Amino acid sequence: MLEKDLREAYHFIFEEELLQEILKFGTLKEVKAGETIIEISDYVKNMPLLLEGAIKILREDKDGDELVLYFLERGDTCAMTLSCCLGQTKSEIRAVAEKDTRLVMIPIEKMEEWTSRFKSWRNFVFESYHSRLTEMLDTIDTIAFLNMDERLMRYLQDKAKINQDEQLQITHQEIAYDLHTSRVVISRLLKKLENEGKIRLQRNSILVHDL
Amino acid sequence: MLEKDLREAYHFIFEEELLQEILKFGTLKEVKAGETIIEISDYVKNMPLLLEGAIKILREDKDGDELVLYFLERGDTCAMTLSCCLGQTKSEIRAVAEKDTRLVMIPIEKMEEWTSRFKSWRNFVFESYHSRLTEMLDTIDTIAFLNMDERLMRYLQDKAKINQDEQLQITHQEIAYDLHTSRVVISRLLKKLENEGKIRLQRNSILVHDL
DNA sequence: CCGGATCTGTAACAAAGGTCACATTTTAAA
DNA sequence: TTTAAAATGTGACCTTTGTTACAGATCCGG
Numbered sequence: 160m161l162e163k164d165l166r167e168a169y170h171f172i173f174e175e176e177l178l179q180e181i182l183k184f185g186t187l188k189e190v191k192a193g194e195t196i197i198e199i200s201d202y203v204k205n206m207p208l209l210l211e212g213a214i215k216i217l218r219e220d221k222d223g224d225e226l227v228l229y230f231l232e233r234g235d236t237c238a239m240t241l242s243c244c245l246g247q248t249k250s251e252i253r254a255v256a257e258k259d260t261r262l263v264m265i266p267i268e269k270m271e272e273w274t275s276r277f278k279s280w281r282n283f284v285f286e287s288y289h290s291r292l293t294e295m296l297d298t299i300d301t302i303a304f305l306n307m308d309e310r311l312m313r314y315l316q317d318k319a320k321i322n323q324d325e326q327l328q329i330t331h332q333e334i335a336y337d338l339h340t341s342r343v344v345i346s347r348l349l350k351k352l353e354n355e356g357k358i359r360l361q362r363n364s365i366l367v368h369d370l
Numbered sequence: 371m372l373e374k375d376l377r378e379a380y381h382f383i384f385e386e387e388l389l390q391e392i393l394k395f396g397t398l399k400e401v402k403a404g405e406t407i408i409e410i411s412d413y414v415k416n417m418p419l420l421l422e423g424a425i426k427i428l429r430e431d432k433d434g435d436e437l438v439l440y441f442l443e444r445g446d447t448c449a450m451t452l453s454c455c456l457g458q459t460k461s462e463i464r465a466v467a468e469k470d471t472r473l474v475m476i477p478i479e480k481m482e483e484w485t486s487r488f489k490s491w492r493n494f495v496f497e498s499y500h501s502r503l504t505e506m507l508d509t510i511d512t513i514a515f516l517n518m519d520e521r522l523m524r525y526l527q528d529k530a531k532i533n534q535d536e537q538l539q540i541t542h543q544e545i546a547y548d549l550h551t552s553r554v555v556i557s558r559l560l561k562k563l564e565n566e567g568k569i570r571l572q573r574n575s576i577l578v579h580d581l
Numbered sequence: 582c583c584g585g586a587t588c589t590g591t592a593a594c595a596a597a598g599g600t601c602a603c604a605t606t607t608t609a610a611a
Numbered sequence: 612t613t614t615a616a617a618a619t620g621t622g623a624c625c626t627t628t629g630t631t632a633c634a635g636a637t638c639c640g641g
Contacts, residue, residue: 218507220515228510242500251507274492281485288499289453295506296429296462299439302514303550304431330588339514341629346589362588362637518598541618552599557619573607573618
């Protein structure tokens with residue numbers, strides 16, 4: 160099962176020998192939607208590769224206020240964690256399963272080894288850093304240059320895409336946490352979007368049809 | 371001159387053989403304060419290593435509005451650029467000399483080679499990615515969780531530190547551009563800081579003494 | 582089917598930040 | 612020295628976002 164998933168998600172980018180190594184040293188981990196995979200200030204001993212599902216990456220400030228940074232999908236890895244692994248530092252972020260998710264956990268000892276041994280691994284690591292930096296820039300653009308209504312639209316779009324479902328099962332309060340604002344503000348803006356015909360509101364769920 | 375600077379800034383982290391390679395293939399570049407080193411959507415053919423001075427990294431939105439992301443100092447490199455080099459993509463950011471600055475420019479062909487050949491180079495690259503991700507998180511915290519008055523204080527502190535001078539030569543308008551706000555807002559907040567005895571305002575300059 | 586818990590809608594108000602207008606000060610160039 | 616340009620100070624006002632309060636809707640367990 161692990162092998163099948165691994166090949167599906169990674170055979171394009173990893174050479175056969177590396178896939179074998181991953182199978183040998185990696186362990187499968189399954190998490191249910193909503194479970195926390197990595198907590199802030201955890202020491203990270205394993206590097207997760209995403210096989211199936213999706214993960215939400217969050218930042219928290221000193222008062223415990225949250226902000227969603229981005230989502231990860233199949234084939235992604237968390238470069239923040241990567242960074243922490245290599246530097247042996249605590250996690251700066253929280254990772255929460257957005258859907259039921261399957262991961263391979265790679266022990267960090269192997270990572271150093273593979274970095275010298277496999278070119279495809281090095282490329283993967285660099286590629287991951289690159290995409291994460293790009294996503295971070297995108298996040299910065301969003302919070303620095305956009306108003307809350309636009310941020311909300313993007314959030315709903317992302318969410319629909321990640322879950323491959325236009326019907327989002329979520330409350331206003333949860334959105335407010337993710338965007339670091341208040342429930343009242345979100346309810347207000349959602350109502351505006353509904354009046355503009357872009358979404359349809361129901362209790363515990365939002366139908367996104369025309370954003 | 372290049373050799374002396376290079377050794378001063380990098381001999382702790384690079385092995386002798388790599389230093390020799392850098393001397394052989396790198397070229398010295400000198401830029402005056404205020405000059406642009408990398409422009410958004412430039413193709414980057416050389417990787418800069420900072421020998422002396424400081425660089426300001428900026429993001430721009432579609433309307434041309436700016437936002438300073440962070441500053442780089444001696445021994446730093448721009449991981450954003452690194453990322454662009456390795457991925458052969460356009461620059462997502464602008465780099466402007468904050469002071470008179472000296473750089474070694476490394477042709478990107480060498481980078482791939484050194485990555486397999488020198489462990490110290492690999493570590494440097496990973497280390498750079500790590501610190502840049504950390505700075506990006508810091509930037510996100512700042513814009514997401516802080517009000518403009520706190521952001522302004524941090525900006526002034528950073529600026530004073532980078533320039534090693536509590537007397538900043540800068541106008542309110544310039545600060546406004548860097549923080550992506552308006553001149554009036556900055557004047558207002560600076561005046562408040564002055565009234566609180568934290569800074570002293572003069573034309574074209576701000577004395578930061580107690581932030 | 583009742584009652585508490587949760588979720589949503591909305592009004593009223595406060596605070597932060599953005600905009601406009603204009604006066605005053607300072608500087609530098611002619 | 613005069614004058615235009617640049618920089619700063621400030622009042623008035625608007626928009627966006629945050630806060631508080633409360634009412635009504637919906638759900639779920641007993």
